[in-house]
Amino acid sequence: MADPMRIRAQAQGDKTTVRVLMSHEMETGQRKDAAGKTIPAWFIQEVSATHNGKPVMTAQWGPSVAKNPFLQFTIKGAKAGDKVAISWKDNRGDTRTDEATVS
Amino acid sequence: MQTRRDMLTRSASVAAALAGLGLLPQTALANWSQAAFEAKTLPELMKALGTSGPAESKDVTITGPDIAENGAVVPVGAATTLPNVKRLLLLVEKNPNMLAAMFDVTDAVEPSISTRVKMGQSSNVFAVAITGDNKVLYAAKEIKVTLGGCGG
Numbered sequence: 001m002a003d004p005m006r007i008r009a010q011a012q013g014d015k016t017t018v019r020v021l022m023s024h025e026m027e028t029g030q031r032k033d034a035a036g037k038t039i040p041a042w043f044i045q046e047v048s049a050t051h052n053g054k055p056v057m058t059a060q061w062g063p064s065v066a067k068n069p070f071l072q073f074t075i076k077g078a079k080a081g082d083k084v085a086i087s088w089k090d091n092r093g094d095t096r097t098d099e100a101t102v103s
Numbered sequence: 104m105q106t107r108r109d110m111l112t113r114s115a116s117v118a119a120a121l122a123g124l125g126l127l128p129q130t131a132l133a134n135w136s137q138a139a140f141e142a143k144t145l146p147e148l149m150k151a152l153g154t155s156g157p158a159e160s161k162d163v164t165i166t167g168p169d170i171a172e173n174g175a176v177v178p179v180g181a182a183t184t185l186p187n188v189k190r191l192l193l194l195v196e197k198n199p200n201m202l203a204a205m206f207d208v209t210d211a212v213e214p215s216i217s218t219r220v221k222m223g224q225s226s227n228v229f230a231v232a233i234t235g236d237n238k239v240l241y242a243a244k245e246i247k248v249t250l251g252g253c254g255g
Binding site: 015026028030045046049051054055056057058059060061062063064065066067069070071072073074075076077091 | 135136139140175176177178180195198199200202203204205206207208209210211212213215216217218219220221222
């Protein structure tokens with residue numbers, strides 16, 4: 001399984017800014033290795049975010065999202081102590097879910 | 104030593120446990136829109152998504168640098184002040200496939216998202232907002248890249 005994500009969720013008034021740093025190679029499938037062989041694509045395809053277990057956002061990504069992807073979004077109405085969970089799935093079927101508490 | 108099989112079994116059991124707890128949202132199982140991600144031009148992409156032609160709008164904003172030194176990591180953001188937005192897209196015009204990311208937002212999040220993308224060369228970058236009544240609005244910004252991020 002891949003390395004854990006780093007998630008930071010900070011409440012500011014009635015809004016919570018969530019910043020996520022995922023650890024993933026995000027190989028495009030366009031590059032070639034030293035021997036001239038194409039390196040197969042390997043990237044995160046689906047990302048979803050939940051707030052206290054309720055889905056708030058989903059995303060679909062292509063290979064042109066940068067390596068070790070960063071994502072920032074804002075949840076309305078989340079407050080300190082709430083749980084924010086992020087999961088992703090890549091094109092090899094690997095998944096990872098991590099959770100953070102809003103501070 | 105951990106074998107790949109061990110790891111796969113373990114991640115499967117973790118996923119199953121999470122699903123049991125209701126932590127994995129149903130929407131995570133949605134299919135990846137391959138046609139949309141293979142589109143090379145804006146009309147193709149709009150066709151793949153089943154929406155009408157886009158119109159430029161002041162209500163959509165794109166944030167990003169004027170010049171990106173490293174095309175492998177270009178911070179970009181899409182935001183809109185429009186109500187009832189269901190989807191935000193980030194497109195890089197001259198990448199091999201235009202669509203970089205597609206965000207399905209709900210009422211619980213602000214229609215404002217930032218991430219980082221790769222850019223092969225200097226190009227226009229679009230932020231596209233699709234509203235609940237299928238209006239497609241966009242904003243564009245030219246980002247110059249001094250070092251490409253897609254070459255090998």
